[in-house]
Amino acid sequence: MARYALLSRRLLASRPCMRAATRSFATATSSTQQRASSDYRIKLVEVGPRDGLQNEKTAIPVSVKLDLIDRLAKTGMTTIEAGAFVSPKWVPQMAGSSEILEHLLQHPPTSAPNPLTYSFLVPNLKGLDSAVQVLTRYPDSFTADPLPPTQSKPAIELAVFAAATESFSRANLNCDIATSLSRFREVIQAAKEPPKDSASPPLRVRAYISVVLGCPFEGYDVDPHSVARIATALLEAGADEIALGDTTGMGTAPRTQELLRCLASAGVRAEDLAMHFHDTYGQALVNTAVALEHGIRTFDCSVAGLGGCPYSPGATGNVASEDMVYFMETLGMDTGVDLDGLVDVGEWISKEIGRGYGSVVGRAVLGARKRKEGEGKS
């Protein structure tokens, strides 16, 4: 009963937003007046330090991860996924996440141009407990909501991660979807309603749903209605945002559209959604365009196109942040991110972890810089 009451409330509340969603982004221009409108403002979630690095085979020192986070913050990125409180047996690369959180709280951002949020994955109460142990040692060093950069205090956000198929849920979380949802309900409730004597404020919780457009084990036919049911369950549990993960990069424009229409019919508002596209088949920006048309304004991306889930065989990196920023800015959307600075970070981290530079835009910007230098010399 409560579920239906909540759904109908969401459905009614979603009307203005759905009208905005149908307005075409193709008419966007970069005039100051239009860019000031929130419809043209894009929130990018930089997942490089977590999703970008979790699948790397050689151990990356915490100092490099911290350097990466710091450099990304300076480009204007407002939300940075900084680590994951998951089992180190499952994902060894995320083992230093407590250290990372502790360092970020001890060293507040001093030169980030925008309010900053650091996000951390938690798969269960044990992960939440590990995060809270650090947070309670520094109760005055963070907030739940982003503050102006002058306040030099980051916001901390947590993220749970469900899956749209049973096979992926078992591979990634070692449990079925129903069990994962009941665990996440507990995590979300504990994060949002900390005990009265706790030093931690209620925290914002994002909820991922992986493999929404294709599963490495079950193929392309992921039922959008199942995704809508899981999204609704997570929102009803108190999640602040649903991040739809095209983990395998199998998503196409028509199927992205079908999925988003199905979610809208189920009463899930565009403003409660974020898109997390991997670029395995080069469709991430096309699918991003479809999501923009649906009114979605929050997008995940990873510097230098790093990334991949260890439990999604064959999937490659997230859409590169450099490509995303360039794409958005050419549409007249405002990301608040300095593309040149981002390319410097992308080039640096690629060298640091011994990979080729995986951003098409990044390589083009570097090429243009080189040509300009050549012209200057001749």
Ligand SMILES: CC(C)(COP(=O)([O-])OP(=O)([O-])OC[C@H]1O[C@@H](n2cnc3c(N)ncnc32)[C@H](O)[C@@H]1OP(=O)([O-])[O-])[C@@H](O)C(=O)NCCC(=O)NCCSC(=O)C[C@@](C)(O)CC(=O)[O-]
């Ligand atoms: C959920 C579990 C832990 C279940 O794994 P399990 O083996 O069923 O857990 P368990 O409760 O039976 O515990 C087994 C051991 O793990 C420990 N343990 C248990 N929980 C934790 C914890 N939080 N932190 C640290 N240690 C933990 C626990 O203490 C115990 O240790 P032992 O007694 O053997 O020494 C495991 O499956 C896991 O860690 N999975 C995470 C996998 C992962 O991180 N995947 C990548 C992130 S998701 C992703 O990339 C997709 C995304 C978000 O980017 C979106 C997209 O692209 O789709």
